[in-house]
Amino acid sequence: MLARVRRGSVIQLAAIALVAAVVATAVALLIPWLPVAAGEEAERIHFVYWFTTAICIGVFAVVAAILGYSIWKFRVKPDDFSDGPPTHGHTQLEIIWTAIPAVLVTAISIVSAIVLAQNSRAGDNPLVVKVVAQQFAWTFTYPNGKTYGYLTLPEGRHTKLDLTANDVIHSFWVPELSQKQDAVPGQHTSIVVTPNRTGNFPVICTELCGLGHAAMRSHVEIMAAASFDKWVKSGGRPAGAAPGLAVFQQNGCGGCHTFKPAGSNGNVGPDLDDLKELAAKAGRGSEQDFIRESIVEPGAYIAPGFQDAMPHIYGAQIPAKQLQDLVQYLAGGS
Ligand code: CUA
Numbered sequence: 001m002l003a004r005v006r007r008g009s010v011i012q013l014a015a016i017a018l019v020a021a022v023v024a025t026a027v028a029l030l031i032p033w034l035p036v037a038a039g040e041e042a043e044r045i046h047f048v049y050w051f052t053t054a055i056c057i058g059v060f061a062v063v064a065a066i067l068g069y070s071i072w073k074f075r076v077k078p079d080d081f082s083d084g085p086p087t088h089g090h091t092q093l094e095i096i097w098t099a100i101p102a103v104l105v106t107a108i109s110i111v112s113a114i115v116l117a118q119n120s121r122a123g124d125n126p127l128v129v130k131v132v133a134q135q136f137a138w139t140f141t142y143p144n145g146k147t148y149g150y151l152t153l154p155e156g157r158h159t160k161l162d163l164t165a166n167d168v169i170h171s172f173w174v175p176e177l178s179q180k181q182d183a184v185p186g187q188h189t190s191i192v193v194t195p196n197r198t199g200n201f202p203v204i205c206t207e208l209c210g211l212g213h214a215a216m217r218s219h220v221e222i223m224a225a226a227s228f229d230k231w232v233k234s235g236g237r238p239a240g241a242a243p244g245l246a247v248f249q250q251n252g253c254g255g256c257h258t259f260k261p262a263g264s265n266g267n268v269g270p271d272l273d274d275l276k277e278l279a280a281k282a283g284r285g286s287e288q289d290f291i292r293e294s295i296v297e298p299g300a301y302i303a304p305g306f307q308d309a310m311p312h313i314y315g316a317q318i319p320a321k322q323l324q325d326l327v328q329y330l331a332g333g334s
Pocket of ligand 1: 133134135136169170171205206207208209210212213214216
């Protein structure tokens with residue numbers, strides 16, 4: 001008799017567990033929780049996610065079954081206010097429900113440690129790109145010394161991103177490459193990425209760094225290795241482009257400013273397509289003088305509706321010739 005009751009309850013428990021597992025699995029699989037993986041490191045990290053999720057679904061199913069069964073079978077009558085029977089517990093059961101989670105958590109840490117170790121391997125000959133973060137833009141410098149405001153990576157090669165910051169702590173993140181790494185003033189941190197899918201993905205600052213944090217974005221273009229070599233040889237921009245455009249990109253101006261000729265759409269600072277009107281309204285000399293002053297000494301005149309948010313570093317950072325190119329470029333010259 002007892003055996004038959006027990007077999008019955010085991011079947012009921014298993015049925016509830018199965019339903020809970022099916023629902024949890026559907027939630028895990030049918031909703032696209034993760035971005036596409038565009039690199040080997042991202043694929044390994046996704047594996048850890050799914051490994052952990054599978055364990056969680058198993059634990060959830062067992063807990064939901066016992067909880068559901070208990071609510072269903074051992075519920076007291078609505079008018080029963082008496083104390084429950086005193087019980088000591090069940091030592092064997094307690095050992096089991098301590099040991100199994102301990103084994104599972106240890107398994108997750110071992111898998112994570114292996115993935116972290118594999119993900120930090122850059123091989124013998126990585127492409128090294130220096131990444132500098134500053135309020136509110138990213139710059140990327142290649143081994144040939146050229147600097148851009150966006151990142152370009154070859155498919156199928158280990159790339160080591162060497163990160164630092166000029167002012168405050170920022171954090172580098174490309175969701176499709178799955179890793180985040182802080183960029184810290186005075187320190188060099190790094191991550192290794194090995195892209196295995198071509199495409200255009202966002203570069204996001206994921207550490208609150210000031211007024212323009214939300215707009216501190218760039219993009220990464222992952223190209224086939226042959227196209228990347230061509231891109232390096234071409235100097236990264238079409239021949240004949242304005243020299244001021246390169247200065248604009250190198251200093252990350254587009255992170256905060258919209259400027260149609262440069263294809264940028266930042267909105268922390270004034271729209272640079274309106275510079276003529278802004279200069280007239282400000283009444284601080286010729287348009288070119290106004291532009292130059294606004295770059296070198298951004299606090300001298302603040303356009304209505306904006307704050308003194310632009311870093312006061314560009315006067316020291318941009319060499320005279322480049323500054324001249326940039327001023328001309330912004331004033332609509334070449
Ligand atoms: Cu830089 Cu947030």
